[in-house]
Amino acid sequence: MTSQTTANPAPLGLMGFGMTTVLLNIHNAGFFPIDAMILSMGLFYGGLAQVIVGIMCFKRGDTFGTTAFTSYGLFWLTFVGLLVMPKMGLAEASPHAYMGWYLAMWGLFTAFMFVGSLRYPVAKQVVFGSLTILFFLLAIRDFTGSELIGTIAGWEGIFCGLSAIYFGMAQVLNNEYGRVILPIDRKKPELKLAAAA
Template identity: 60%
Template sequence: MSQEVSRDVMNISDVKIKDLTANPAPLGLMGFGMTTVLLNIHNAGFYPMDAMILSMGFFYGGIAQIIAGLMEWKKGNTFGTTAFTSYGLFWLTLVGIVLLPKSSESYTTLAPGSFPFAAYLFMWGVFTLFMFVGTLKGTKALSVVFLALAVLFFLLAAGNYSGNAAILRVAGYEGIFTGAAAIYTALGQVLNEAYGKKIVPL
């Protein structure tokens, strides 16, 4: 009897659990990418800040990325958890910076052109630069996204610190590229998985 029990224990120790859950990265990248493109079309000067950008920032850029981050946590992916949860909360804080001053006169406005807003963007640039280093062991497409995003944050910080509209406009175009790179990476992952082979180079 004891030999049978020990044999069963050995068999149990050899069991491997296969992860059958979906890859949450495309959801997070799409939430980030689409919202970034739309915001930076505004930064490039094509239309003003409006409810469309704020809604995308709150729901898709914010909540969807947080959900993706929690799903990455379930998979044991520290980088994915940190990235998607942090950038989801970035979008929520950005929406808060725009809306909170409108809700009460007791709040000060962190308007573009202010030092506090530039400091906020600079710190996100520092965070992104360190996260970029973490992508160097991954795909080149993901590295491009994070490097472009770091450049975007530093451009936005410089433009807001100096109040230079030209820098902000350049940042807008660079941000459109950044968002498009994230969309490309997301759709590449989806299509490669759907077809079971690498049809989109990453």
């Protein structure tokens, strides 16, 4: 049985997701190309770290956290694979329309996760709501080839990533100080560390 003193792994997963999402979407907004920095973040912090966090959530009996962190960790790993495998001659590059379906499937998954997030603090709802919008915007970009939609998605993705960083750091700081430093729920501002995860 897991000890009650087991650390909350969610902030680690949120930081891995949030920081990697911000960096990728700075690219989507048109500021720099995809390079080794984004791929490394996707492989290790966005990918591997989130899978580890998902396993830690499993040990805590957290079905939502297990499903979310493991899935998004594997999203980052598959995303890196989609970019790297063609360069290595292991597979053909996926056409934009195919990538549109890939992103749409992740949007559908995230929409269901957003519904699940409605029983948690508002900060969590913002992460999943903005991520749902991001995936569908990116899918529309790939289906239509619209650079404008891609740029809009980039800015929306930066917001999504920053919201995850905020939620993760709020849990860390609120736990460390034993009181609300960064609020996560406008309706229930009292400290609810277990529910926040």
